[in-house]
Amino acid sequence: MVEIAEEVAKKYKEVSIAEFFEKNRHLLGFDSRVKSILTCVKEAVENSIDAIEELNYMRIKKGKDIIGGEVLVEIKRxxxxxxxxxxxxxxxxxxxxxxxxxxxxxxxxxxxxxxxxxxxxxxxxxxxxxxxxxxxxxxxxxxxxxxxxxxxxxxKYKIVVEDNGHGIVKQHIPKIFGKFLYGSRFHAYRQSRGQQGIGIHSVVLYAQLTTGKPTKVTSRISERSPAYFMEIMIDVAKNEPKIINEGIDENFKRPHGTRVEFEVEGTYIKSGKFSVLNYLKYTNLANPHIQIIFKDPYGEKFVFKRKTKEFPPEPKTIKPHPHGVELGILLRMLKNTKARTLIGFLTTEFCKVGKGSAKQILRLAKLKDKNPRELDRKEAESLLKAMQRVKLQRPPTDCLSPIGAENIEKSLKAETNAEYVCAVTREPNVYRGIPFLVEVGLAYDEKFGDFTLIRFANKIPLLFDMSACAITKAVQRVRWKSYGINEASNGMPEKNLILLVHVASVWIPYTSEGKTAIAGYPVIIREIKLGLQECARKLSRYLSGKRRIYERKLRLSIFERYLPEVAKATAQLVGKDEKEIYKKFEAFLKSGENEKGSVKKA
Known part of the structure; x- marks a missing residue:
């Protein structure tokens, strides 16, 4: 038995994360040819928008003018x-x-x-x-x-994504594109599009898997600096970047920014729900401060213009909230803290914990104010239970950056030209101690036809796995008939309606690494439902007003049809001139048409 165990033990070996994703690329969104093209564009565009925003947030802090963000996407067969x-x-x-x-x-x-x-x-x-x-x-x-x-x-397609963001320092280019779990956002406790350190690396891996070619990255950080390029692949066994070629690119004309080029296998679809064109249109809806230019494989050019010059508020980095911490994380925090006392640890490592709350936590945990690094696992467990029992304020919400109800309305009006548009940004809430907020936009028009649901997470369009998403579940839980909207058999609105739902959080609970759907936490579903109901009530008031006007006009039209007979009979009753009676009735009809002749929007 010992010999067998030793023989089996020889087969064990460590697997790098790059090697794991090479064999499980479906987890990253590369499970179909159509989805693969879209995933490549999506990951690169997200990075570009983040770079543009980071550049302008720094400029705002220094009192400089904002630079209009622009992302260029080009796909060639x-x-x-x-x-x-x-x-x-x-x-x-x-x-x-x-x-x-x-x-x-x-x-x-x-x-x-x-x-x-x-x-x-x-x-x-x-x-x-x-x-x-x-x-x-x-x-x-x-x-x-x-x-x-x-x-x-x-x-095989060549995909190019270029931006006028801050650019990348030369020595960081290889790891940013060629090493999984290398990034700047994983430990930052604030809202961001990328949060796992996986996205763009998966594109580099997919490119080398399907075409055997490296990804070319060109970047410049200022007008005074040259534009450096690198051709990068990933050593999957080591999860390390391999530089195939590098140099200076004289053809890169932007004063600052980054250009990413990769060649991949896939299927390009020109239009429809899962098309690149649709993804970019929706991205512009949620990011109205960014202009997106798209050149498709057929030579057509599409420009999604900026709808506002204002940038969204910069999300601030916050500390974790005691109600969202688990035991393993708490043990690591206790070990790594620089605080010398437990009160110091609680007040400096967590948000919304003052000295009074910290003392209350220690009393409940029956712990002395000793050095945090001296706590054993049992004491840490007592501390955690006490932290979760004490009533604390909710975490701060300046770590979130909403689209804004006004911007959602502007985007929906510009995109749909609907007869009625409304939007709402809900007050922030928390799940597992993690702050999040919900925004809902609604557009109604009888010319729309089928119902459309547009889902966003941290301003990223979610095009796949609709049925698995918390947003879809919330839509299905609203009783739309109560608001005068016909329902389909699946609980969704039937037609004439476009719904936009955005969930923003410092950590979106995605159902998979592919970031295609939001997990169904009850508090998240409840918040989305409340936002939907708020917009539905506004629509209901609009539809009621519209219905009243229609019914009034219908009554007036019936009266107008029989006006000559009514005028004749009335003249005979009161003994006055028929023509004079007719003119008075006609004047009454005109005043009735002008009164309440429009629907006031809620």
Whole structure:
């Protein structure tokens, strides 16, 4: 038995986090070709917006003018590979790279010979066979007069994301892009888009996995500095960056900022719920202070302009709240603190704990005010229980940066041109001692058709895993019929409505590393539901007013239809001139049409 155990023990080995994610890339959002392209764009754009905001927050502190944030996203098709079929069997492949084509068909290699408008001629190397390709939405292949069935196997795209943020210091570029869990936000207890130190590293890993090519990063920190570039890959066994090439990029024209270029496999969809275009449109909705320019693989250019010159308030870094700490974290804090007494530890390492509260905690825990590093596990457990029993103020909320109800309304009006728009920013609340807030926007118009739910977490659009998200669950728990809105069988509003829901927190409880849905904590669902109900009440008042006006106009139109008969009968009753009676009724109708002729918005 000992020999067997020793033999098995030889097989144990440490696995790096990069190696783990290489085999489990689905956890990071690379579980489908469509989602992979979107995830790559998403991670790079999030970094760009963070860099722009950090630059401007520093400028505001120094009394300097704000620089208008701009993010450029460009996607180019690099290569498409098609399988060629004959009798349901693959007999070759067609490669389309840039403007050139090449093929292998039944062991014959074909190279491009001529190119006319919409048509390509390929010839085999022995010059005995010819292949004609007609280019439409997808190539049509004809060999020796016979059409060959083709099927797209894979497409490679080059994705470029560029910003005018603060840039990156040269020596930090390799680890920022090539080492998992390396970042500036994991320990910062404040709202930010990235929070795990995983995002952009996963893109670099996916690029080298699918195309074998490095990611090129170009960055400049000021006009006086050169723009450095590095081509980076990840050593997955060590979770360390590998620099393939580096130098100075003379073509980078921005005075400061960063440009990231990577080549990946995926499927690009031009429009729809899961498209890059839709993601960027929603990103601009939640970040109206940022201009986004998008160039798609078909040569089309889309500009999502800034809707405000004002920057959102900078989220401040706060200390953890006693009600959100677990035993393991508390033990580590006790070990690492510089405080010499427990009262000093409680008042300096946590927020909303004063001397009075600290003394009360020690009394409940039956502990003396000794050195924190001297506490054993049992004493730490008593301290934790006492911390969670004492009533304390909620954590400060200046660590959060909401979009703002006014900005949400502006964005929805500009995007939808709806007949009615409203928004609300709820007062902050806490889950597990962690502060969060909820914002809800609503747009109503009878021209909308199907219901649309737009979900955000820390100003990031959530496009996937809708059914698993706390936002969806909250929407389904609202009784929409009570507010005059028809419900579908799944509990969602049926039509004519767009809902925007934003959850902001120092730590969003995502359901996975892919950051696609928010976990269903009861307090979060309750806050979202309250925000939805607040907007629904405003809409209900608007719809009631609209209904009253419609009913009034309907009554007046019926009266107008029978006006000649009414005027004649009235004239006979009172013994006056029929024309005079008719004019008085007509004047009454006109005054009725003008009175309350518009709906006041709630």
């Amino acid at each position: 690099v290569e498409s590979i098609y399988d060629l079929y004959e009798d349901n069997a693959v007999v070759g492949e067609l490669v389309h790279r840039g403007r050139s084509f090449s093929a292998i068909f039944k062991e014959n290699k074909f190279e491009m010979k001529k190119r006319k408008k919409g048509e390509i001629l390929l010839q085999s190397l022995d010059r005995k066979k010819k292949m004609h390709i007609v280019i439409k939405d997808r190539p049509k292949v004809v060999v020796d007069g016979k059409e060959i069935r083709i099927r797209l196997r894979t497409t």
